[in-house]
Amino acid sequence: MIESEPGVLVEGITKSFGQVKALRGVSFRAERGQVLGILGPNGAGKSTMVNVLSTLVRPDGGRAIVAGHDVAHDPAAVRRSIMLTGQSAALDNMLSARENLILFGRLMGLDKQSAIRRAGQLLEEFDLEYAADRRVGQYSGGMRRRIDIACGLVVRPQVVFLDEPTTGLDPRSRQSVWDLVDRLRDQGITTLLTTQYLEEADVLSDNIIVIDNGAVIAEGTADELKARIGTSYCEVIPLHTHEIPQMVAALGNLLPPGLRSEINAETVSLSVPAPGGAQTLAEVLRRLDQAQIELIDIALRRPSLDQVFLSLTGESSPAGTAS
Numbered sequence: 001m002i003e004s005e006p007g008v009l010v011e012g013i014t015k016s017f018g019q020v021k022a023l024r025g026v027s028f029r030a031e032r033g034q035v036l037g038i039l040g041p042n043g044a045g046k047s048t049m050v051n052v053l054s055t056l057v058r059p060d061g062g063r064a065i066v067a068g069h070d071v072a073h074d075p076a077a078v079r080r081s082i083m084l085t086g087q088s089a090a091l092d093n094m095l096s097a098r099e100n101l102i103l104f105g106r107l108m109g110l111d112k113q114s115a116i117r118r119a120g121q122l123l124e125e126f127d128l129e130y131a132a133d134r135r136v137g138q139y140s141g142g143m144r145r146r147i148d149i150a151c152g153l154v155v156r157p158q159v160v161f162l163d164e165p166t167t168g169l170d171p172r173s174r175q176s177v178w179d180l181v182d183r184l185r186d187q188g189i190t191t192l193l194t195t196q197y198l199e200e201a202d203v204l205s206d207n208i209i210v211i212d213n214g215a216v217i218a219e220g221t222a223d224e225l226k227a228r229i230g231t232s233y234c235e236v237i238p239l240h241t242h243e244i245p246q247m248v249a250a251l252g253n254l255l256p257p258g259l260r261s262e263i264n265a266e267t268v269s270l271s272v273p274a275p276g277g278a279q280t281l282a283e284v285l286r287r288l289d290q291a292q293i294e295l296i297d298i299a300l301r302r303p304s305l306d307q308v309f310l311s312l313t314g315e316s317s318p319a320g321t322a323s
């Protein structure tokens with residue numbers, strides 16, 4: 001692969017299943033060594049996109065280059081350059097984790113000594129040494145997921161596809177998958193990660209594309225996406241709610257003009273738009289301090305990716321994340 005080439009380049013990919021237009025002309029790129037988060041509600045086309053890139057599904061139109069190879073013209077070269085999770089079907093339940101890893105290594109062309117050494121490294125990296133010699137058939141779901149991913153890394157891939165790698169995992173196993181993604185980045189591997197967990201896309205991705213209904217509807221870093229739907233705000237909670245009118249007076253022009261009419265007996269906190277971020281927060285504190293208003297809490301809050309997602313995709317939100 002040439003230095004300047006992106007890890008993944010997608011141009012106008014279309015794919016229909018009968019009447020269902022799963023992909024309607026999707027384009028994006030992922031630079032080498034980058035983690036690209038692919039975010040979208042159920043049925044958006046995320047898995048179809050990943051399957052096209054890993055040569056499991058043939059697109060109807062468009063062009064996709066993975067690690068320098070065209071998925072339509074040289075699928076074998078693409079397959080040699082990638083790793084795809086969900087190969088657990090390929091795990092042999094009667095063998096131990098170590099034996100599975102060695103077997104994978106041998107199948108990928110490593111000699112026996114190298115395969116044994118690589119298996120040992122991966123077991124250590126994936127915190128599976130304690131169970132290394134137990135049959136995989138007795139593993140829990142999270143352990144299986146880890147050994148599954150480990151098998152895909154026996155020979156260092158150039159591009160890794162992780163299709164919802166943490167769905168159904170406990171927090172600890174989820175964290176170990178997150179650590180893995182960081183390690184892939186450190187090694188210069190391009191990673192495409194689909195997820196319905198916005199927090200996950202936020203934490204892990206260098207760049208995010210949002211797919212809805214078979215099309216890319218937004219693209220950018222988590223911060224850029226958040227900036228699209230508004231600025232941060234400063235939330236202020238006074239010790240005595242009866243002092244809210246004094247707070248409003250003290251904050252003066254920092255508050256939007258319409259806010260006064262929204263304040264009533266039930267109001268317990270104020271949200272002050274904070275275009276200046278920490279500077280606005282400092283100014284809010286200074287004014288309230290001068291007015292001698294005691295606070296329980298004051299915090300700078302940024303719009304969450306959840307809000308971005310809901311505003312972009314309208315009604316359709318990923319399961320379990322709408323609040």
Ligand SMILES: Nc1ncnc2c1ncn2[C@@H]1O[C@H](COP(=O)(O)OP(=O)(O)OP(=O)(O)O)[C@@H](O)[C@H]1O
Nearest residue numbers: 017020022040041042043044045046047048049196
């Ligand atoms: N093999 C198939 N045959 C028929 N329709 C399919 C097939 N695979 C996907 N589809 C349809 O294509 C659309 C996109 O599906 P896809 O699995 O890519 O979505 P997704 O974004 O991965 O969703 P999820 O978050 O639920 O995994 C859906 O409407 C789905 O029903």
Ligand SMILES: [Mg+2]
Nearest residue numbers: 046047048163
């Ligand atoms: Mg899917």
